[in-house]
Amino acid sequence: MSFTGVFGLVLLIIAAIALLGPSKLPAGIEQLWLSITNFRRQQSELPPLTLEQARRSWEMSENPLYDLIQILYGAVEHLVELRHRIFIVLGWLLGAAIVAFIFSNQLLDLISRPKGDIQLIVLAPIDMLWATFEVIFGTAAVLTLPVLLYQALRFVGPALETPAEKAAYRMIAMIGIPLVLIFFVLGTLFAYFIMLPFALRYLASFGTDIARASWNVRAYFSFTVGVMLWMGAAFETPLIMALLARLGIASPRGMAQKWRYAIVLIAALAAIITPTVDPLNMALVMGPLLGLYFLGVLFARLTYRPRNSQPAIVESSPST
Numbered sequence: 001m002s003f004t005g006v007f008g009l010v011l012l013i014i015a016a017i018a019l020l021g022p023s024k025l026p027a028g029i030e031q032l033w034l035s036i037t038n039f040r041r042q043q044s045e046l047p048p049l050t051l052e053q054a055r056r057s058w059e060m061s062e063n064p065l066y067d068l069i070q071i072l073y074g075a076v077e078h079l080v081e082l083r084h085r086i087f088i089v090l091g092w093l094l095g096a097a098i099v100a101f102i103f104s105n106q107l108l109d110l111i112s113r114p115k116g117d118i119q120l121i122v123l124a125p126i127d128m129l130w131a132t133f134e135v136i137f138g139t140a141a142v143l144t145l146p147v148l149l150y151q152a153l154r155f156v157g158p159a160l161e162t163p164a165e166k167a168a169y170r171m172i173a174m175i176g177i178p179l180v181l182i183f184f185v186l187g188t189l190f191a192y193f194i195m196l197p198f199a200l201r202y203l204a205s206f207g208t209d210i211a212r213a214s215w216n217v218r219a220y221f222s223f224t225v226g227v228m229l230w231m232g233a234a235f236e237t238p239l240i241m242a243l244l245a246r247l248g249i250a251s252p253r254g255m256a257q258k259w260r261y262a263i264v265l266i267a268a269l270a271a272i273i274t275p276t277v278d279p280l281n282m283a284l285v286m287g288p289l290l291g292l293y294f295l296g297v298l299f300a301r302l303t304y305r306p307r308n309s310q311p312a313i314v315e316s317s318p319s320t
Helices: 003-020 025-043 051-060 064-074 076-102 104-111 127-159 163-205 217-234 237-246 252-257 259-273 279-303
Strands: 119-121 214-216
Touching: 025 051, 025 064, 051 064, 064 076, 076 104, 076 127, 104 127, 104 217, 119 217, 127 163, 127 217, 163 217, 163 237, 163 279, 214 217, 217 259, 217 279, 237 252, 237 279, 252 259, 252 279, 259 279
Parallel strands: 119 214
Antiparallel strands: none
8 A cells, every 4th residue: 555545544443533522532432342242142133232341341341442432532632632733734734735726736747847858648547636636635735744743743742741751842843753754754755766766767668678667657656655655754763763762662782782673674674665675775775774763862862761761869877
């Protein structure tokens, strides 16, 4: 599934939760699970259960879904706040999509440049329409990223109590969000100016003695937009490592010692991002990702806070 396909699926789930309403979400899950339970009971020729009977049965059987429903009932207030934040993000996403639609021709022309002289063809009536949607929603996702990060911080902010948590919150707000945007843009620019031209030229020259390259317009735009967005996400690696170190989940020393495992994971990630698994294209992606990993180790050294860093309490023994 392409990046925009994953993005669309996540967006659909979030929109469904937001439109359903936090107060109705646990009740709706209960009613759905009750219907499934009674359907199974009917298949076994058993009488149906009422909601109260089903609740007692779920509680006695320690059903994890019952625990989830209780958590949702207890978190309705937080879900209402989350729904409010989601609607703000969706509103900005819609506005960004409208702006991207207005400049869709310019965006299509810009993203088609890395292919060079390769001709794009339309094989189905909706191919061009789908390609345009890929570009519009990919652009809208990038433009909405700052709003998404800001709303996420606003959502978790009231839950912070200790001075250390509030200090970390301020650091993320003032430094983390700008760095997330900078690294994401750097990843997309790397894909656009370096990776895609090289990879597309290689693919276009492969097998030219047998056939002339003409690419499907829908497949081309889906591929290029996906590669740019995935590379933007991959460039967030140093910031993720710094966050893990700041929370005390991982140490810089442990990250540095596991560089061999990092190379294997980066090779797997490069194989997913690159269009081919030939050494040249994989090296083109692995090189920057390895550099980002060791940059992440450096960031982790600057932000590391071990979990047991709280000052110890020394109890003085009474003098005799």
